[in-house]
Amino acid sequence: MKWLQSGFNEIQSPPEKYQLIDRKKLCQLVDVKSDDELKKNHLTWVKEGLIKSQIVRDEKWTGSLAVGGKLFAEKYIEAVGIKAKYREVKVIDNCHLVKEPSRPYKIDL
Numbered sequence: 001m002k003w004l005q006s007g008f009n010e011i012q013s014p015p016e017k018y019q020l021i022d023r024k025k026l027c028q029l030v031d032v033k034s035d036d037e038l039k040k041n042h043l044t045w046v047k048e049g050l051i052k053s054q055i056v057r058d059e060k061w062t063g064s065l066a067v068g069g070k071l072f073a074e075k076y077i078e079a080v081g082i083k084a085k086y087r088e089v090k091v092i093d094n095c096h097l098v099k100e101p102s103r104p105y106k107i108d109l
Contacts, residue, residue, distance in 0.1 A: 007061070011042050022068025029095070066098040073098050 010021050014035075023035060032038045061067055065087065066076040073096035077084040086101040 008042075008046065012039055020066065022072040025069045025072060025095070060092055060095065060097060064097040064099050067095055070096050072096065 007021060010019065011023075011026075014021075014023065023038065027033070027035070027038050030038065030041065032041055066073055068076075073089050076098055077087060077089070080087075084098075088099045088101055090097045090099060
């Protein structure tokens with residue numbers, strides 16, 4: 001596979017350590033009761049999307065360093081330590097998004 005560290009692979013074959021996806025929160029968000037149900041539904045959604053060519057980039061997921069509950073976002077920031085110094089946490093649709101700081105471009109001449 002080309003993208004071994006992708007969200008698809010982490011949902012379908014979650015690693016035992018260093019998980020990036022808050023699976024419990026994801027199950028709540030997509031209204032499934034178990035991890036097995038999440039895997040099954042996720043695979044179905046991806047296949048249907050590919051067949052219907054409905055693959056759309058969602059900035060909430062693709063433009064964030066971490067997405068999940070408040071505790072997950074806090075643990076992520078704690079885990080990356082000093083590297084998280086200027087990270088922003090935004091709450092959108094009851095999800096906590098850890099994002100790069102938004103800085104306007106400035107040219108010093």
